[in-house]
Amino acid sequence: ENISDFSLNITDCTQVVVPEEVFFTVAAAGILENLLILIAVVRNKNLHLPMYFFICSLAISDMLGSLYKTLENIFIILCKVGYLTRHGDFEKKLDDAMDSMFILSLLGSIFSLLAIAADRYITIFYALRYHNIMTLRRALVILAIIWAFCAGSSIAIALFSYEAATVIPFTILFPLMMFFILCLYVHMFLLARSHAKKIASLPSSTVHHRTNTKGAITLTIFLGVFLCCWAPFVLHILLARFCPHNPYCACYMSIFHVNGTLIMCNAIINPMIFAFRSPELRSTFKKMFYCSR
Amino acid sequence: MCAMRLISNRTSQQALSNSDYTWDYEYYEYGPVSFEGLKAHKYSIVIGFWVGLAVFVIFMFFVLTLLTKTGAPHQDNAEISEKRFHMNSFVADFGKPLESERVFSHQMAEESQSLFHFCINEVDHMNKEKESQKGPSLESNTHFQEVPKSSGMFEEDLHCLTKFNIPNFVNTEQNSSLGEDDLLISEPPIIL
Numbered sequence: 001e002n003i004s005d006f007s008l009n010i011t012d013c014t015q016v017v018v019p020e021e022v023f024f025t026v027a028a029a030g031i032l033e034n035l036l037i038l039i040a041v042v043r044n045k046n047l048h049l050p051m052y053f054f055i056c057s058l059a060i061s062d063m064l065g066s067l068y069k070t071l072e073n074i075f076i077i078l079c080k081v082g083y084l085t086r087h088g089d090f091e092k093k094l095d096d097a098m099d100s101m102f103i104l105s106l107l108g109s110i111f112s113l114l115a116i117a118a119d120r121y122i123t124i125f126y127a128l129r130y131h132n133i134m135t136l137r138r139a140l141v142i143l144a145i146i147w148a149f150c151a152g153s154s155i156a157i158a159l160f161s162y163e164a165a166t167v168i169p170f171t172i173l174f175p176l177m178m179f180f181i182l183c184l185y186v187h188m189f190l191l192a193r194s195h196a197k198k199i200a201s202l203p204s205s206t207v208h209h210r211t212n213t214k215g216a217i218t219l220t221i222f223l224g225v226f227l228c229c230w231a232p233f234v235l236h237i238l239l240a241r242f243c244p245h246n247p248y249c250a251c252y253m254s255i256f257h258v259n260g261t262l263i264m265c266n267a268i269i270n271p272m273i274f275a276f277r278s279p280e281l282r283s284t285f286k287k288m289f290y291c292s293r
Numbered sequence: 294m295c296a297m298r299l300i301s302n303r304t305s306q307q308a309l310s311n312s313d314y315t316w317d318y319e320y321y322e323y324g325p326v327s328f329e330g331l332k333a334h335k336y337s338i339v340i341g342f343w344v345g346l347a348v349f350v351i352f353m354f355f356v357l358t359l360l361t362k363t364g365a366p367h368q369d370n371a372e373i374s375e376k377r378f379h380m381n382s383f384v385a386d387f388g389k390p391l392e393s394e395r396v397f398s399h400q401m402a403e404e405s406q407s408l409f410h411f412c413i414n415e416v417d418h419m420n421k422e423k424e425s426q427k428g429p430s431l432e433s434n435t436h437f438q439e440v441p442k443s444s445g446m447f448e449e450d451l452h453c454l455t456k457f458n459i460p461n462f463v464n465t466e467q468n469s470s471l472g473e474d475d476l477l478i479s480e481p482p483i484i485l
Contacts, residue, residue, distance in 0.1 A: 013335055186357070193360065216357035224350040235342060247331055252338040 013251035018261050023073055030066035030267030034059035037275045040284040047280060050139035051123075054115045055275050057143050061108030062267035068102040069264055100158035103170075106230065107150035109266075110177045113226065115142060116274065117184040124188050167241045174234050178223060185219050221273055229266030232259040 037059045041047045075094070078084045084091060119139075123130050157170060192215065236252065236259055243249040275281055334340070 182353075186360070189357065190360065213358050216354055216360070219357055220350060220354040223353065227350065228346060231346060232342070239338075247335060248333070248338045251335045252342070255339060 013247075013254040016255045016258055018257045020073060020077075023069065023257075023261065023264075026261055026264045026268065027066040027070040027073075030264050031063050031070070033268060033271050034063040034066075036285065036288075037271055037281070038063075040281055040288060043288070044280070044284040047284065048136065050134045050136060051116075051119055052278075052281070053136075053139050053143060054112060054119055055278075057115065057146070058109065058112035058270060058274060061105050061112055062270050064101055064108065065105035066264050066267045068098055068105060069260055072098055096158050100154040103154035103157050104150050106233075106263075107153055107173075108147065109226075109230070109270075110174065111146045111150060114177055114181055115146065117181045121184045121188055124191060167237060171234050171238050174230065178227065182223055185222070189215055189219060218273075225266065225269050225273065229262045229269070233263060 038056055041052050041056050075084060075091075075098075119134060122133055126133055232255075236256060239246075239249040239252055244253075
């Protein structure tokens with residue numbers, strides 16, 4: 001009803017709509033998977049380690065992202081059906097709350113990945129002092145600080161989302177963090193490689209070099225998945241702020257729902273590349289499922 | 294995302310008298326946008342973005358693969374100290390001070406005997422030594438299993454070589470060549 005004043009071209013970029021069933025399936029899968037991880041870590045005392053707490057933090061932020069999308073869809077359906085009014089103070093506040101939940105999820109994901117990378121870095125380069133540096137209490141304190149910061153920032157960003165001052169730091173933070181995480185992993189990678197070379201150089205060693213590219217593949221998967229799932233949305237925010245009327249930008253913004261689905265896919269993929277790699281966690285899952293049968 | 298609607302409401306306010314806060318599945322009204330006279334394809338940003346992202350990821354993969362491929366394994370044991378030098382220069386290049394070396398040399402003084410054992414024993418023996426050392430600080434037995442075995446070995450091997458000059462230490466951790474993957478695939482402590 002708002003567009004009657006303007007003329008639309010036939011070659012307009014229409015919104016690419018993702019079917020609601022797909023949305024809900026992907027979101028539900030993400031929530032369930034991450035919930036399982038949380039339950040497993042809580043139930044198994046062997047998993048009460050800083051490493052797993054950081055993985056839990058990642059699982060929580062993934063869950064929040066999927067939850068946001070699910071709730072939003074539910075509310076939109078309720079709006080369409082008529083249970084909720086479209087204009088109203090309550091809906092506006094609810095909307096703001098959900099926006100901040102989403103930004104909280106993104107920031108939480110980034111900082112959790114950073115914490116996981118830093119934890120592994122300390123494990124490798126400060127190996128003998130690891131248990132003194134990264135105590136359980138310190139890990140919990142670090143997580144508390146991270147989440148407090150993310151919560152504050154997300155509320156601020158959601159309230160002031162129309163200011164350029166919030167959009168720019170938000171979009172700069174994203175590649176900066178990725179670059180920092182990449183540096184940490186590359187450094188660890190180099191150390192592992194030189195260690196492998198030393199082992200291979202032993203005269204008694206019969207090691208074969210089949211695993212040379214495996215580390216590169218793993219690291220590429222780590223960062224590639226995160227980039228491919230979140231970067232489209234970050235670009236969307238940038239374009240929405242700076243060129244909403246440009247036709248090219250508008251065409252990019254028409255695939256907004258696909259970008260949202262990608263974020264939920266990230267919630268499904270992250271547990272596979274972080275949590276499920278741990279044999280201890282996998283055995284906890286098996287125990288959980290066999291016991292429930 | 295509804296925050297975006299605030300933006301679109303502000304821009305469309307120029308044409309509309311009332312700013313309705315509507316909750317709609319359609320986030321954007323493309324009214325003000327004219328699609329006439331486009332020089333490039335209308336989805337060019339989408340295509341360009343995804344192509345750029347794919348190129349970047351593949352580039353990153355190749356760079357990482359190249360990092361693994363430089364240098365063939367040397368059979369000459371005398372070159373081990375040279376490799377240690379290279380490793381340290383890598384460390385220095387990354388801006389990390391050789392603090393870990395200082396730390397380790399300090400700890401070497403304290404734990405030199407145990408590290409000597411690390412150097413010449415196999416992994417299981419190594420773990421037992423560690424367990425006896427770190428027993429009081431561990432919370433449980435399984436904690437011990439989480440003690441950085443393969444990653445700790447990296448440091449200990451390096452410093453064994455520096456301090457004890459044992460090029461032939463019988464630390465035939467053949468499956469520690471998987472260590473390169475371990476620390477990236479799962480948590481470093483567990484040798485897969």
